[in-house]
Amino acid sequence: MSRNAWRLLPPSCANGATQMAIDEAIFHGVKSGESPLTLRFYQWEPIAISLGHHQHHYPNHWNGLTFLGRPVDLVRRPTGGRAVLHQGDLTYAVIASDFAENRTESYRQICEFLIRGWRSLSHDLSYGNPGLRYIHNPDCFATATGADLVLSTGQKLIGSAQKRSGRTILQHGSMRLTPNVELFKTVFGETDRIANDLEMPPIDRIMEALVDAAETCFKASFSVGSLSDLEESWISQNLPSNSIP
Numbered sequence: 001m002s003r004n005a006w007r008l009l010p011p012s013c014a015n016g017a018t019q020m021a022i023d024e025a026i027f028h029g030v031k032s033g034e035s036p037l038t039l040r041f042y043q044w045e046p047i048a049i050s051l052g053h054h055q056h057h058y059p060n061h062w063n064g065l066t067f068l069g070r071p072v073d074l075v076r077r078p079t080g081g082r083a084v085l086h087q088g089d090l091t092y093a094v095i096a097s098d099f100a101e102n103r104t105e106s107y108r109q110i111c112e113f114l115i116r117g118w119r120s121l122s123h124d125l126s127y128g129n130p131g132l133r134y135i136h137n138p139d140c141f142a143t144a145t146g147a148d149l150v151l152s153t154g155q156k157l158i159g160s161a162q163k164r165s166g167r168t169i170l171q172h173g174s175m176r177l178t179p180n181v182e183l184f185k186t187v188f189g190e191t192d193r194i195a196n197d198l199e200m201p202p203i204d205r206i207m208e209a210l211v212d213a214a215e216t217c218f219k220a221s222f223s224v225g226s227l228s229d230l231e232e233s234w235i236s237q238n239l240p241s242n243s244i245p
Contacts, residue, residue, distance in 0.1 A: 004219055004220055004221050005036060005037075005220075005221055005223065006036060006037045006038065006039060006096075006214075006218065006220040006221065006222050006223070007035075007036040007037065007038045007039070007222070007223060007224075007225040008038075008039050008040070008211060008222040008223065008224050008225065009038060009039070009040035009224075009225065009226070009227070010224065010226075011040075011041045011042060011043070011203075011207060012040070012042045012043075013042065013043045013044070013045045014042070014044075014045060015044070015045060015046065015048070015073060015075075016044050016048035016050055016073050016075030016086065017073075017075055017239060017240055018235070018239065019042050019044060019091070020050075020075060020076070020077055020078060021234075021235045021238055021239045021240075022040075022042075022227070022231075022235060023078065023093050023095065023170055023172055024078050024170070024234075024238065025227070025231040025232075025234040025235045025238070026038050026040075026093075026095045026170075026227075026231060027078070027095050027163065027165075027168060027170040028234060029228065029230060029231050029234070030095050030096065030097055030168050031097070031165055031166070031168040034228070034230055035095075035228060035230075035231060036225070037095065037096040037097070037098065037220070038093070038094075038095045038096070039092070039093070039094055039211070039214055039220075039222065040092070040093050041090060041091065041092050041093075041207050041210075042090075042091050042093070043086075043089070043090060043091065044073075044086035044087075044089075044091070046070055046071065046072065046073055047067055047070070047072050047073070047085075047086060047087045047183075048072065048073035048074070048075045048085075048086045049062055049065075049072060049073070049074055049075070049083050049084070049085050049086070049187065050075045050076070050077045050083065050084050050086060051074065051075070051076050051077065051082075051083050052076075052077060052079065052080045052081040052082055052083070052161065053076065053077055053078055053079060053080055053163070054080060055076075055081075055082060055083060058083060062074060062083075062187065065186070065187070067087070067180075067183050067186075072187075077161065077172075078163045078170065079161035079162055079163045079170065079171075079172065080161050080162070080163075081159065081160075081161035084159060084174045085179075085183070085184060085187050085188070086174060087179065087180055087183055088176070088177055088178035088179045088180060089174045089175055089176050089177055089179070090174075090175045090177055090203055090206060090207075091172055091173065091174050091175070092114070092172060092173055092175065092210065093170065093171070093172035094110050094169070094170075094171045094172070094214075095168075095169070095170050095171075096110075096168075096169055096218075097166075097167045097168045097169065098218070099167075099169055101167065103162065103164070104147075106162070106169055106171075107147045107160065107162065107171070108127075109217075110160075110169075110171050111127075111147070111149060111158075111160065112213075112217045113210060113213040113214040113216075113217040113218065114149055114158055114173075114175075114210065114213070115149065116213035116216065116217055117206075117209040117210035117212065117213035117214070118149075118157070118209070118210075120209045120212070120213065121201055121205070121206065121209050123151065123157070123198070124151075124152055125149040125150065125151065125157060125158070126149065126150055126152075127147075127148070127149065127150075128147075128148040128149070128150045128156060147160050147161070147162075148160060151198075156176070157175060157176055158173050158174065158175050158176075159173055159174055160172065160173030161173065175206070177200045177203070177206075178200060
């Protein structure tokens with residue numbers, strides 16, 4: 001399997017537990033050599049709050065939260081970091097084994113396609129600076145670490161997190177596009193970090209720009225594909241029966 005031959009999965013919309021199981025299935029497939037290096041984009045239906053893998057403390061009112069009469073899911077990610085509200089966002093996932101062993105360097109190697117792609121859409125992004133309050137705040141978008149990308153206003157547009165095993169990396173991240181201010185206020189208690197007045201291009205255009213950028217940054221040749229039988233089997237066997245296992 002050529003290291004430059006990548007699979008591009010069609011965009012999907014599913015509940016958070018399913019999306020996380022898909023990412024993990026591909027991760028295990030890439031690690032074993034059964035799956036190709038993969039880029040995919042997806043959205044969350046219903047709306048969900050995803051918790052970092054080691055995040056066990058969060059506000060009580062997140063349990064049983066509803067929006068427009070529908071429950072808001074609580075889901076645990078296989079990656080680290082703090083909570084992300086998945087409403088009005090687009091998630092990307094890169095699952096590969098070609099990047100640096102150093103975690104910081106691998107973040108930057110992967111994030112280059114995000115910077116390049118968003119620059120082509122007239123939004124310049126830079127890396128955030130971690131603050132001490134990050135470890136005390138349940139909200140991933142409350143601060144920007146060196147793995148995150150911020151706008152010129154300082155507002156965070158993309159929050160990313162990783163899972164690693166040897167050289168295999170799952171990096172996924174949320175791109176905040178059209179957030180609902182009232183929902184964010186309900187969840188996190190404040191809205192001053194929300195960049196909800198930006199002119200955002202259509203999601204199809206965003207994905208197209210990011211795929212073009214990934215081809216250049218990763219020196220990749222993308223072929224549209226689907227999940228393998230092995231990946232589908234892993235998902236069916238490991239999909240949790242509840243949102244927060």
